[in-house]
Amino acid sequence: MSSFMKNDFHHVMIASMNDMKQSVNLLQHTLEKIPLGDTEKSEEESDLTSIHYEVSRMQNSIGQLHNLYLLEKNQLSFQLTDAYLLELIEEQVIAHDVLCRRVGVTINLVAKHDISSYLDVNLLSHVLDIAIVNAIRYSKDTVQIDLQKTQQGTSIIIDDNGRGYPEERLEHFSEIIKGQGFSGLTNQMLAWYYCYLVASMHKSREQQGWVRLSNESALGGSRFEIFLP
Amino acid sequence: MVDINTRIRSGPTKSSHSYAEYSALVADEFENSRQSIRQMLVALGFSLVDQTSTGKGVVEACYARKYDLVLCDFRLGHGKNGQQVLEELRQLKLLKSDAIFIVVSAETSRDVVFGIMESHPDDYLSKPFTQGVLSKRLERLFAQNNALVDMKEAQAKQDFSRLQGLCEHHIASQGRYSVWCKKALVDTFLATQSWSELTRLCEQELQERDIEWAMLGMAKMHLLQEEWDLAIQSLESILKSFPQSVESYDLLASCLQKKGRYHKAQQVLEEGIKLSPLVASRQQNMVNLSRENGDIQSAVKAGQQALKLTMNTINESPEEYFQVVDLLADAAVDLEGRDRKKMTDDALLALSKVSKKYSDLHEVRVKKALSESRLYSAQGHNKHAQASLSTAQALLKESPELKTPDIVIELGKTLFLAGQKGEAIQLWQSDNLLSDMSAEQEQAIFDFIDEPIPMGARARAKSLNSQGLNFYAKKDYDEAIRVFEAALEISPNQPGLNLNLAQTAIKKMATSPNKRAMLAKCQEAFARISHVKENHKQFSRLQALKNYVAKYHQDSV
Incomplete structure (x- = not known):
């Protein structure tokens, strides 16, 4: 590699990632415009569904890689502002509405009241995006999102009615957040770790945010819970 | 209860808001992007959607028409970026008071995000977004505009008592935009110097957790009251909780400058620039500070950045x-x-x-x-x-x-x-x-x-001068004289330096066997600063030392 590239690799990364984002965005926009088929799924239709799902996943992976890279370089922006959680969740649900309809998944918001929280809007939206796309992928047909306010802070809980996480995946996650077990890291595990990092950047005095994965879903599948102080 | 499911499922492509009377402008460097955003807006019912690919294009379009909505990408080719476009439109008053300006960007790098945030657009939309998301965002922004229209009008007219009344009423009725109102109250109390109200509001907010804007409100109060030490203390504690509070770095640097701690001020401002370099005024502050510190390399770098950031804008x-x-x-x-x-x-x-x-x-x-x-x-x-x-x-x-x-x-x-x-x-x-x-x-x-010499030389003379002062304080007059004279070789006409030498020579005279040589040093120093007249800030010190030397001379004769 030329010395120019070595010294300026930062720009190489940023330019490439922006380009990847741009092209995946266009793909997604095109997919949104393709009309949904009838209830009976043709082969073409189910190909489209997997393309749509993969594009959504790709979008999140690129964003995640980009942000982890910036975090590593100590250049990730982190700005806390007051925001309504239902607004953020609503946006994410809407963003995946076409995908949901394609795969036949309904997302229910069971929260009774909106809660204002102090958080980094861009990072939290991205975490919700990752968790929701994953829940859509593994649920049978329903995803449920709830908010819980406690004295210490707020939790967002995303449940699905799929088969739940395999035990070894839950173990691997708990090792990773202890800073162990990075070998054999899958992209999925990396995504959960990224969510955990974003949560833990949110601090208030002695409190710190966290992410918990479990099979305690109210719908009998897996549960993703993020806590923000 | 929030019936959110019905709202979402009512269909993201339809909006509850009617945009039939609204006009919008889309600015994006890439044709594909531009087209797709335009199509979204048309589908949402905007009656008119113009588009352009450059910052110059946005400004020209806004001269021709007062848009209700501008969706502007941050990157716009080689000319102005989205942040500069917004600043320019505001300066030229080309935006309606109720227009919504959204900066769109695919970039999450900090300098860009901060630059955008610091220009305070109505919203920041990160790419990618779907039509449904855009629709929700717009619905929310226009609803907020509606709810705050009276407050914003009072704010624009600086009618503080009306603004305060409206905001307090909104907060009391637990309105959705209470945080916006509280922030507006902080600014109002700062502008009207209502210190006790400000303190009460901020302290109440800070009871449960640290909140940047409330802490900044208190720090700004200390700053306006010229309580520099308190201001420094509050700003340092903000930065502990919010290490990316770029405004705090700016304010802290200016407080430290007030206290004469220029080197520390420069370090602090450097941190601010690392976080958010794309703001011309911050770079210009850096030029001034590094000049003060004789740090010519930093001054050059900041000066070049400041120039680059204003190039092709109306502030150039x-x-x-x-x-x-x-x-x-x-x-x-x-x-x-x-x-x-x-x-x-x-x-x-x-x-x-x-x-x-x-x-x-x-x-x-x-x-x-x-x-x-x-x-x-x-x-x-x-x-x-x-x-x-x-x-x-x-x-x-x-x-x-x-x-x-x-x-x-x-x-x-x-x-x-x-x-x-x-x-x-x-x-x-x-x-x-x-x-x-x-x-x-x-x-x-x-x-x-x-001191008609280059900045680097000035800095070297300054540093020798402080060394000399150290020796003087330790009563090591011989060393002090040696170092002051070395400094004078670099900067012969600097009044402070010459007077320091004279003062040291006078001290030395008391014990020196060679009083004549010391007297000569004083006379030479006075001669080098013959340009110091009544209107010079060192004049009275020069007079005092001259009188002392004259008296000494007379006495010894």
Whole structure:
């Protein structure tokens, strides 16, 4: 590699990632415009569904890689502002509405009241995006999102009615957040770790945010819970 | 209860808001992106959606039409970026008070995100987004606009009592935009100096957790009350909780400057620049601070950034080019070989750019010639320096109306550096200039005559001076004299330095067997600063020392 590239690799990364984002965005926009088929799924239709799902996943992976890279370089922006959680969740649900309809998944918001929280809007939206796309992928047909306010802070809980996480995946996650077990890291595990990092950047005095994965879903599948102080 | 499911499932492509009467402008460098956003807006019912690919295009379009919505990408080719476009539209008052300006960006790098945030758009939308998301966002923004319309009007008219009433009412009724109202109240209390109300509001907010805007409110109060230590303390504690609070770095740097802690101030501002470098005023503050500290390399870097950030915007001015040229000229003196050549070439390039860009302005032609002459003088190219100086003088002869105080100051400095010291002083004294000059302009001349040397040399003299003061404090007068004299070799006419030497020599006289030599040192020092007259800030100190020496002389005779 030329010395120019070595010294300026930062720009190489940023330019490439922006380009990847741009092209995946266009793909997604095109997919949104393709009309949904009838209830009976043709082969073409189910190909489209997997393309749509993969594009959504790709979008999140690129964003995640980009942000982890910036975090590593100590250049990730982190700005806390007051925001309504239902607004953020609503946006994410809407963003995946076409995908949901394609795969036949309904997302229910069971929260009774909106809660204002102090958080980094861009990072939290991205975490919700990752968790929701994953829940859509593994649920049978329903995803449920709830908010819980406690004295210490707020939790967002995303449940699905799929088969739940395999035990070894839950173990691997708990090792990773202890800073162990990075070998054999899958992209999925990396995504959960990224969510955990974003949560833990949110601090208030002695409190710190966290992410918990479990099979305690109210719908009998897996549960993703993020806590923000 | 929030019936959110029905709202979402009612279909993301349809919006509850009608945009039939609304016009929008989409700005994006890429045709594909532009088209897809345009299609979304058309589908949402906007009656008119214009598009453009450049910042210049946005400004032109906003001259022609008052849009209800502008969706502007941050990256817009080589001209202005989205942040600069917004700043310019505000300055030119080309946006309706209820227009919504959204910056769109695919970038999450911090400098870009911060730059965008600091220009305070109505919203920031990160790519990618779907039509459904855009629809929700717009619905929310227009609803917020509606709810806050009276507050925003009161804010624009600076009708603080009305704004306070409206905000307090909204907060009391637990309105959705209470946080917006609380922030508006903080600004109101700061503007009306209602310190007890401000303290009450912020302290209440801070009971449960640290909140940046509430902590900043308190810090700004201390700052306005000129309680620098308290302000410094509060800002430092904000930065502990919010290490990316860029406004706190700016404020902390200015407090430290007030306390005379220039080096620390520069370090703090450097942190702020690391976080958010794309703000021209911050870079200009850096130029001023590093100048104060004699840190010529930082001054050059910040000066070049400031120029780059205002280039192609309405805030671009020839002064920024000349600032960069002067800084580069000063920096080049300290370098050798290729580095020196590079700086000089950069300076010449900036001069050629400014004269091309402002070729119709006589004033710029004069300043360019003067700046060029100083650059050559600094390099020791006397012939070139003289040629440029003559060009400037000829231009001034042609158009005497250009002899403004600013230009005469520049001309004097240029003469001085070209070795025509007498002519310079005469010019400054003769031109009936002093009456037309502002206090700052007068001070600028004094500062220049005190120390007409490059910034790097000034910094070295300053550092020797503080070493000398240390020896003086330890009563090691011999060492102090040695170090002050070394400093004077670099900066012979600096009044403070000369007076420090004289004062030390006087102390030494008490014990020295060679009183004559010490007296001579004092007389020489006084002679070197014969330019210090009644209106100079060191005059009274000079008089006091002169009197002391005269009395001593008399007594010993």
